[in-house]
Amino acid sequence: MATVHEKLITAVAGAAAExxxxxxxxxxVGQVGMACAVSILLRELADEMALVDVMExxxxxxxxxxxxxxxxxxxxxxxxxxDYAVTANSRIVVVTAGVRQQEGxxxxxxxxxxxxxxxxxxxxxxxxxxxxxxxxxxxxxxxLTYVTWKLSGLPKHRVIGSGCNLDSARFRYLMAEKxxxxxxxxxxxxxxxxxxxxxxxxxxxxxxxxxxxxxxxDIGTDKDQExxxxxxxxxxxxxxxxxxxxxxxxxAIGLSVADLTESLVKNLSRxxxxxxxxxxxVSPSLSVGLQGxxxxxxxxxxxxxxxxxxxxxxxxxxxxxxxxxVAKLKKSAETLWGIQKDLKDL
Amino acid sequence: xQELADELALVDVIExxxxxxxxxxxxxxxxxxxxxxxxxxDYSVTANSKVVVVTAGARQQEGxxxxxxxxxxxxxxxxxxxxxxxxxxxxxxxxxxxxxxxLTYVAWKLSGFPRHRVIGSGCNLDSARFRYLMGERxxxxxxxxxxxxxxxxxxxxxxxxxxxxxxxxxxxxxxxDMGTDQDxxxxxxxxxxxxxxxxxxxxxxxxxSWAIGMSVTxxxxxxxKNLRKxxxxxxxxxxxLLFSxxxxxxxxxxEVFLSVPCVLGNTGLSDIVKMSLKKxxxxxxxxxxxxxxxxxxxxxx
Numbered sequence: 001m002a003t004v005h006e007k008l009i010t011a012v013a014g015a016a017a018e019x020x021x022x023x024x025x026x027x028x029v030g031q032v033g034m035a036c037a038v039s040i041l042l043r044e045l046a047d048e049m050a051l052v053d054v055m056e057x058x059x060x061x062x063x064x065x066x067x068x069x070x071x072x073x074x075x076x077x078x079x080x081x082x083d084y085a086v087t088a089n090s091r092i093v094v095v096t097a098g099v100r101q102q103e104g105x106x107x108x109x110x111x112x113x114x115x116x117x118x119x120x121x122x123x124x125x126x127x128x129x130x131x132x133x134x135x136x137x138x139x140x141x142x143x144l145t146y147v148t149w150k151l152s153g154l155p156k157h158r159v160i161g162s163g164c165n166l167d168s169a170r171f172r173y174l175m176a177e178k179x180x181x182x183x184x185x186x187x188x189x190x191x192x193x194x195x196x197x198x199x200x201x202x203x204x205x206x207x208x209x210x211x212x213x214x215x216x217x218d219i220g221t222d223k224d225q226e227x228x229x230x231x232x233x234x235x236x237x238x239x240x241x242x243x244x245x246x247x248x249x250x251x252a253i254g255l256s257v258a259d260l261t262e263s264l265v266k267n268l269s270r271x272x273x274x275x276x277x278x279x280x281x282v283s284p285s286l287s288v289g290l291q292g293x294x295x296x297x298x299x300x301x302x303x304x305x306x307x308x309x310x311x312x313x314x315x316x317x318x319x320x321x322x323x324x325x326v327a328k329l330k331k332s333a334e335t336l337w338g339i340q341k342d343l344k345d346l
Numbered sequence: 347x348q349e350l351a352d353e354l355a356l357v358d359v360i361e362x363x364x365x366x367x368x369x370x371x372x373x374x375x376x377x378x379x380x381x382x383x384x385x386x387x388d389y390s391v392t393a394n395s396k397v398v399v400v401t402a403g404a405r406q407q408e409g410x411x412x413x414x415x416x417x418x419x420x421x422x423x424x425x426x427x428x429x430x431x432x433x434x435x436x437x438x439x440x441x442x443x444x445x446x447x448x449l450t451y452v453a454w455k456l457s458g459f460p461r462h463r464v465i466g467s468g469c470n471l472d473s474a475r476f477r478y479l480m481g482e483r484x485x486x487x488x489x490x491x492x493x494x495x496x497x498x499x500x501x502x503x504x505x506x507x508x509x510x511x512x513x514x515x516x517x518x519x520x521x522x523d524m525g526t527d528q529d530x531x532x533x534x535x536x537x538x539x540x541x542x543x544x545x546x547x548x549x550x551x552x553x554x555s556w557a558i559g560m561s562v563t564x565x566x567x568x569x570x571k572n573l574r575k576x577x578x579x580x581x582x583x584x585x586x587l588l589f590s591x592x593x594x595x596x597x598x599x600x601e602v603f604l605s606v607p608c609v610l611g612n613t614g615l616s617d618i619v620k621m622s623l624k625k626x627x628x629x630x631x632x633x634x635x636x637x638x639x640x641x642x643x644x645x646x647x
Contacts, residue, residue: 003531005484007520008512038556042347061551068543068557070481071474071488072564166373173375183376238373246366252373255347259377 020048022265025087028097029053029062035254036094043258044074045265050087051080084124090132093125098138108339115147122151133312137162141194145275145301150346158312161275164190164303166256167198168273170235189273191303193332199325200232267310275301276313294326298337348563349379350570355392356385389429395437397566398430403443416448420645427456438614442467446499450580450603455647463614466580468605469495471561472503473578475540496578496605498634504627505537572612578605602638
């Protein structure tokens with residue numbers, strides 16, 4: 001006897017549906033991973049989403065909770081499994097997995113523990129999605145983006161660290177609050193290492209192309225009576241503060257990852273401060289051999305203004321920095337390389 | 347992310363958590379179109395809200411009776427609701443806390459609001475889950491699967507099998523056994539899964555959040571944009587008419603809140619769609635109403 005389905009619907013296209021064109025995978029379904037997932041779903045960026053984690057119950061529960069919202073979404077297929085086969089043919093893979101710093105633990109030890117986790121994760125991702133673009137979110141993000149790049153064997157333009165995209169967003173929000181405008185009307189960049197030693201580019205801060213440093217040459221220095229430097233300090237402290245208050249941060253980072261995903265998936269060629277490899281090969285017609293940006297010659301990942309489109313990091317904007325700002329970048333690079341060179345088994 | 351509000355206020359009693367959540371959202375300000383996000387345990391921060399979503403309340407402890415849970419939540423609502431009303435006397439209250447039908451009744455009583463401005467999220471989510479599962483069976487997007495789950499939100503919700511359709515084609519006409527135990531395709535199981543799905547997700551991840559959040563956003567959108575869409579939400583089903591004896595909708599006589607299809611807009615709930623239900627479906631609704639009234643009449647408000 002014919003089923004309701006058969007009686008109701010007559011098939012026209014005999015062939016099976018094509019595979020996904022904008023599949024996004026989220027590795028790690030903790031608070032950050034799920035915030036990324038929901039932001040991407042609500043922004044309608046993916047035609048398929050895959051979730052991966054080692055905790056099977058939690059993973060299944062999160063997938064079901066999202067599926068129950070299907071009526072309100074435009075992403076028709078949401079899958080989850082601890083087996084990476086479920087991630088096959090992803091365009092973008094967001095990595096949020098990893099361990100957190102234990103009390104009294106050295107950064108090097110934390111990184112080494114995460115290296116061991118990434119050694120399992122990254123090859124699996126690449127096996128099933130050899131053409132994907134990887135966005136690394138796990139901290140310390142600059143080092144782990146380097147680790148991911150090494151373990152994946154992918155070209156560097158396809159391995160991106162979420163880096164200072166969020167720091168810059170926080171900076172723009174805080175500066176805009178002081179000026180009584182929307183964050184998107186304040187232009188400002190934070191580059192370099194994501195974390196305590198990030199570099200606010202005061203020379204570029206502007207509203208409607210009115211340069212703030214021209215209005216106040218002391219901006220960002222200790223001499224500044226208006227103490228604008230404090231805004232950058234607030235950016236650095238903000239993650240710690242939110243963690244202290246609610247235990248973790250997730251909404252802002254989730255939205256920031258969706259923002260990056262949008263540029264990549266929609267081929268927008270927008271500029272974002274994300275973590276990319278600072279040392280690169282210059283075209284032979286211009287120069288000889290390898291030349292680091294800003295004179296940095298170690299293979300480190302730092303946030304720079306990158307043009308993102310569907311190839312990944314298509315190009316990098318050569319921002320003019322003051323000598324002081326370049327010196328800070330170099331210092332970050334040294335710190336990062338100091339840790340990277342001691343990592344085992346890459 | 348759905349860009350519905352020009353200002354968002356958060357209230358809770360746990361101050362650190364509240365502040366942390368507010369800051370985390372504010373830090374995403376660049377990516378949002380809601381320029382003002384505020385939070386405080388003091389309700390003055392909620393002044394002039396158009397819509398107030400109530401998710402606060404205690405969860406059922408193991409072995410706790412529903413009545414006891416409700417009484418505990420009544421005490422919490424006794425503090426919350428008057429504060430909301432004080433600062434936003436013209437708002438629409440959307441109750442999500444469970445058991446939602448009873449708590450919507452409680453919120454209505456405590457607020458003194460007209461009934462069109464106190465709505466329970468009710469079966470909006472149950473219907474969404476039903477349509478998702480229906481879509482899976484038929485390989486269609488849920489928005490093309492039409493099905494309504496009404497009545498009490500929870501174990502005794504009522505799937506209106508006679509109305510289930512795709513492109514206007516009644517599925518029950520194709521399969522007259524649909525929804526019964528004789529049905530070889532066991533469509534009844536779809537409703538069973540809807541009822542159990544919350545428990546299953548809770549068992550797996552500890553709570554449900556995403557689907558209910560999206561379903562509330564769906565309702566808020568209709569309210570704020572004055573869309574006049576029809577949603578299955580919890581509203582009062584006793585209607586005092588001009589003739590006596592007063593006749594409730596579907597022959598229900600007590601002041602209970604149950605989900606029925608309601609037209610929502612910027613005044614709140616403006617109309618109710620009168621579904622023609624089969625006798626069994628009406629009986630089930632009446633049974634829900636009796637259960638709910640049994641709990642409600644013991645409450646100390």
